[in-house]
Amino acid sequence: MNQIRLASAALNQTPLAWDVNRSNIVAALEAARVADVSLLCLPELCISGYGCEDAFFAQGVQQTSLDMLAEILPATKGLAVALGLPLVVEEQIFNACAFVCDGRLIGFVAKQCLAGDGIHYEPRWFKPWPVGKVSEVDCLGNEYPVGDLMFECGGIKIGMEICRDAWVAQRTGKRLAVRGADIILNPSGSHFAFAKQEIRRDIVLRGSREFHVSYAYTNLLGNEAGNVVYDGGTLIATRGELVAVGPRFSFEDYALAHADIDVDATRADRAAAKLPIIELDGTTLDCDFHLSPPEKEIEPTQPSPWDASPPPKEEEFARAVALGLFDYLRKSRAGGLVISLSGGADSATVATMAWLMVKFGVAELGCQSFARKLSQMSRLSEASRADDLVGELLTCAYQATRNSGDVTRHAARYVAKSIGAKYFEWNVDTMVDAYVETVSQVVGRPLTWEQDDTALQNIQARARAPGAWLLANLSGSLLLTTSNRSEAAVGYATMDGDTAGGLAPIAGIDKAYLLEWLKWMESTGPEGVGPLGALSVINAQQPTAELRPASEGQTDEGDLMPYRVLDAVERAAIRDKLMPVEVFQSVRELFPEYTPEQLGTWVERFFQLWCRNQWKRERYAPSFHLDDENLDPKSWCRFPILSGGFERELAELREYISNC
Template sequence: MNQLRLASAALNQTPLAWDSNLANIVAALDAARASEVSLLCLPELCISGYGCEDAFFAHGVQQTSLDILAEILPATKGLAVALGLPLVVEEQLFNACAFVCNGLLIGFVAKQCLAGDGIHYEPRWFKPWPAGKVGEVTCFGESFSVGDVMFDCGGVKIGMEVCRDAWVVERTGKRLAARGADVILNPSGSHFAFAKQEIRRDIVLRGSRDFHVSYAYTNLLGNEAGNVVYDGGTLIATRGELVAVGPRFSFADYILVHADVDVDATRADRAEANLPIIELDGATLDCGFQLPSATKTIAPTQPSPWDTSPPSKEEEFARAVSLGLFDYLRKSRAGGLVISLSGGADSATVATMVWLMTKFGVAELGYEGLARKLAQIPQLAEASSAEEIVGALLTCVYQATRNSGETTLKAACTIASAIGANFLEWNIDAMVDGYVDTVSKAIGRSITWKGDDTALQNIQARARAPGAWLLANLSGSLLLTTSNRSEAAVGYATMDGDTAGGLAPIAGIDKAYLLEWLKWMERTGPEGIGPLPELAVINAQTPTAELRPVSESQTDEGDLMPYRVLDAVERAAIRDKLMPVEVFQAVQDRFPEYSKEQLGIWIERFFRLWCRNQWKRERYAPSFHLDDENLDPKSWCRFPILSGGFERELAELRELLTDG
C-alpha cells in the first residue's frame, strides 16, 4: 500500500505584508512537518497576498516575492510544497505556484483560467497560461520549467488546478488525469459567498472521483485586503469521498488539515476504468525526492459541528461578518470601535456583530490570544470576559433629537448593556437648530416641514456625524456605519450623515434578511455562543428613521415600500438585469396582496431612486462581500453615475398598467 499524508493549510495573509505572510507560511510548514505530512498545498498568491491590486505591476513586488520564496526554501526540508506568487516570464506576469521539494525549487505551474468576473480582476494583472505549453524562467541564477507541468516525486505524479482552473467546464484536472496524475492540488483564493462551500465540496469530490486521484483543496482565510472575506474551509478527498474538512472562519493565522491517502488504490481505480495515459515530453519534472511515509497515525481534521451541508445562512452571516470585522480592526491598527446606536435594527446588528466577534475570538484564541492579536488596544489585557472585551473595544452613542422616542433610547441602552459596550447619550437639537437658523437667515425665509421635508430630515442625520467622528478620533477608533444593502439600492441614507464611517459591515446584506436574522439571534444564536435575548427590544419595533416629527408616525417601509418587495425588485432589476416591464412580470405573482397599480408605483420608485443614487453607492465606506448579489461598485456591481434613468422603459411600464 503506497500511502502518503496529504495536507492543506489555509493562511490569513495580507497584501504586501511580507514578514507576517512569511511567518504564517513557515509556521504552517513547521506544523506540517510535526504532523509527518508528505505533501502540502498552500493558497494561491500566498507569498505576496492575493489582493495586491495594481501593486502586482511593481517590479519591487515581483522581485520581493521571489526573495521571500528563497527565504522559505530551507523551511521545506522533508516536505513537498506548493505555494503561490506572481511570476514574470518573458516580460509577462503570471499567477503562478512554485513547487518545492526538500528545500529545493523544482519548477512553477501557471494558472490557465483567470478569474475576471464579479470581484475578480485577474486579467487586468495576469496573463493566462496556454494549456500544454511549457516554458522556462530564470531565478536564483538557475533556469526552471514553468507552465503546464506536473511533478514526479518518487513515482507519485502531482499536478495542480489553480483555483478557477477547477471551476470551468473543461477543467485542467481532466488533462492532468489523462497524463497519469496521482494527486491534484488546488491552491485557491476563493472568496466567501453564502452557500459557496457546497460548490467547492462538489468540485473536490467530482475531481477525486472522475479523475481517479486524491485531491487537496486549500484557501485563504480571513479579511485579507478590506472588502473580501475568505472562509478557509480546506478539503481533502480521495476516490470520491471527503476524508478531511477544515474549519471555516477561524481567527487563527493558519489552519492545517491532513489525511492519509492510498496512491495504489486510486491507480487501481484508474486501471479498472481503462483510462489511457498520455505522456507529454518535458511536462513532468522529476523532483528527485521520495515522499516520506507517515509513521504515526493522526486522525484527519473534521469540520466544525455547525458547518453542516448545506450550511445555515444565519451561521455563515454571523461568522463571516465577525471574522471580517476582527481582521479589519487588527490590520487597520484602529484603537477601538464606535457606533452611533440609534436603537433600530441596523445599528443593533452591527453592535451584535462586535459582541459575536469577541465571543468567537475568545472561544478560539482565549483572552490572552485575542489580546495579543489586538495589541494596539492595550486595555484588552485586563479583560476576563467577552463583555469586558467589548467594553474595552466599543463605544456606542445615542444622539437624540426632539423627533426621537423613548422606545429607541431604551432599546439602544438595553443592547449596549447586554453586550458590555460603553454607552453615551446626548441631544443634538441645539446643533440642528443652529444650522437651520443660520441658513434661514442667509436665504431670507423660514425653513419648514411643509416645504423642506427632506432637507430637515437630512440635517438631523448630518448633525450626528461630527460628534461620532470626534468620539472615534479621540481614541483612534474605527467609526462603523450601519447602512444595509436595501438602503444602498435606493439611497435611503444621508450622505455624510448616517453613512459616515470607515467601514460598513452590513452594507452587503438586505434589510428583510437582517430583520429575520435578528429574530434568530434573539432566540437561537450561533452554535457554541447561543442567543442574545435582549434583542427582543429591537425585534418588537417597526423600523423607522425617526427624522420627521413624532406626529407623522414615520416608518421606513412607508417612505419606500415593503422590504420584501424592495428586495425582490432589486434582485430582478440589478442581479437579473431585467427592464421595468420584465421586473413587473417577474414579481407580480409573488405579491398577490398588492394591486398591479401599487406594484407599478413601487417598481418605478425603485428605478428612479436607483439611478439617482449611484453617486452615494460610489461613496459608501468599504463593505464586506457576502454574496454574489452585491451592489458595491468597487467590488461587484458597476453602474453609471449619470444615466437616462430608464425613462423609455418606465413609460412602457406605465402604458402596460394603464392598458391592463
C-alpha cells in the same frame, strides 16, 4: 499499500505584508511537519497576498516575492510543498505556484484560466498560461522550468489546478488525469459567498472521483485586503469521498487539514475504469524526493460542528462578518470600534456583530491571544473575560433629537448594556437648531416641514456625524456605518450623516434578511454562543428613521415600500438585469395581495431612486462581499452616475399597467 499524509493549509495573509506572510507560511510548514505530513498545498498567491491589485505591476513586488520564496525554502526541509506567487516570464506576469521539495525549488506551474468576473480582475494583471506550454524562467540565480507541468516524487505524480482552473468546463484536472496524475493540488484564493462551500465540495469530490486521484483544495482565510472575506474551509478527497475538512472562519493565522490517502487504491480505480495514460515528454519533472508514509496515526481533520452540508446561512453570515470585522480592526491598527446606535435594526446588527467578533475570537484563541492579535490596544491585555474585551473595544452612542422616541432610546441602551459595550447618550437638537436658524436667516424665510421636509430630515442625520467622528478620533477607533444593501439600492440614507464611517459591515445584505437574522439571534444564535435575548426590544419595533416629528408616524417602509417587495424588485432589476415591465411581471407573481397600480408605483420608484443615487453608492464606506447581489460599484455592481433614468422603459411600464 502506498500511503502518504496529504495536507492543505488555509492562511490569513495580507497584501505586501512580507514578513507576516512568510511567518504564517513557515508556521504552517512546521505544523505540517509535526503532523507527519509529506505533501502540503498552500494557497494561491500566498507569498505576496492575493489582493495586491495594481501593485502586481511593480518590479519591486515581483522581485520581493521571489526573495521571500528563497527565504521560505529552508523551512520546507522534509516536505513537498506548493505555494503561490506572481511570476514574470518573458516580460509577462503570471499567477504561478512554486513546487518545492526538501528545501529545493523544482519549478513553477502557471494558472491557465483567470478569474475576471464579479469581484475578480485577474486579467488586468496576469496572462493566462497556454495549455501544454513549458518554458524556463531565470530566478534565484538559476533557470527553472515553468508552465503546464507535473511533478514526480518517488513515483507519485502530482499536478495542480490553480483555483479557477477547476471551475471551468474543460478543467485542467482532466488533462492531468490523462497524463497519469495520482494527486491533484488546488491552491485557491476563493472568496466567501453564501452556500459557496457546497460548490467547492462538489468540485473537489467530482475531481477525485472522475479523475481517479486524491485531491487537496486549499484557500485563503480571513479579511485579506479590506472588502473580501475568505472562509478557509480546506478540503481533501479521495476516491469520491471527503476525508478531511478544515475549519472555516478561523481566527488563527493558519488552519491545517490533513488525511492519509492510498495512491495504490486510486491507481486501481483508474485501471478499472480503463483511463488511458498519455505521457508528454518534458512535462513531468523528477523531484528526487520520496513522499514518506506517515509514522504515527492522527485522526483526519473534521469540520466545525456548525458547518453542516449545507451550512445554515445565519451561521455563515454571523461568522463571515465577525471575522471580516476582526481582521479589518487588526490590520488597520485601529484603536477600537464606535457605533452611532439608533435603537433600530441596522445599528443593533452591527453592534451584535462586534460582540460576536469577540465571542468567536475568544472561544478559539483565548483572551490573551485575542488581545495579542490586537496589540495596538495595549489596554486589552488586562482583560480576562470576553465581556471585558467588548467593553474595551466597542463604544456606542445614542444621539437624540426631539423626534426621537423613548422606545428607541431604551432599545439602544438595553442592547449596548447587554453586550457589555461602553454607552453614551446626548442630544443634538441645539446643533440642528443652529444650522436651521443660520440657513433660515440666509435664505430669508423660516424652514418648515411642509416646504423643506427632506432638508430638515437630513440635517438631523448630518448633525450626528461630527460627534460620532469625534468620539472615534479620541481613541483612533474605527467608526462603523450601519447602512444595509436595501437602503443603498434606493439611496435611503443621508450622505455625511448615517453613512458616515470608515467601514460598512452590513452593506452587502438586504434589510428583509437582517430582520430575519435578528430574530434568529434573539431565539437561537450561533453554535457555541447561543441567543442574545436583548434583541427582543429591536425585533418588537417597526423600522423608522425618526427624522420627522412623532405625529407623522414615519416608518421606513412607508417612505419606500415593504422591504420584501423592495428586495424582490432589486434582485429582479439589478441581479437579473430585467427591465421595468419584466420586473413588474416578476413581482406581481410574488405579491398578488397588492394591486397592479401599487406594485407599478413601487417598481417605478425603485428605478428612479436607483438611478438618482448611484453617486451615493460610489461614496459608501468599504463593505464586505457576501453574495452575488452586492451593490458595491468598487467591487461588483457598476452603474453610471449619470444616465437616462430608464425614462423610456418606465413610460412603457405605465402603459402596460394601464392595460392590465
